[in-house]
Amino acid sequence: MTVPTDRPADVQAAVLAFVEARTKTSWDPGADIFAAGGLSSLFAMELVVHLEKTFGISIGGADMRLENFRTVDSMVGLVTRLGGDTRA
Numbered sequence: 001m002t003v004p005t006d007r008p009a010d011v012q013a014a015v016l017a018f019v020e021a022r023t024k025t026s027w028d029p030g031a032d033i034f035a036a037g038g039l040s041s042l043f044a045m046e047l048v049v050h051l052e053k054t055f056g057i058s059i060g061g062a063d064m065r066l067e068n069f070r071t072v073d074s075m076v077g078l079v080t081r082l083g084g085d086t087r088a
Helices: 008-023 033-037 041-055 072-083
Strands: none
Touching: 008 041, 008 072, 041 072
């Protein structure tokens, strides 16, 4: 099941739930999860796969920058931008 990308609050909730489940830590959506927790590049790849599967998007090229994955808010922005407007 994919989560609609046109509702940023839903995207944020889904991304936050995944990050918190994997890190076993509560995060502020604006917190740099890599700087604060010393997370690995392997975790970054897990994020990419999770975002692609959950939101039905494809992340590649210039979007594969760590800056797009540092915070939940930056991931929400990436997903929203790549998902486009899915409203009819």
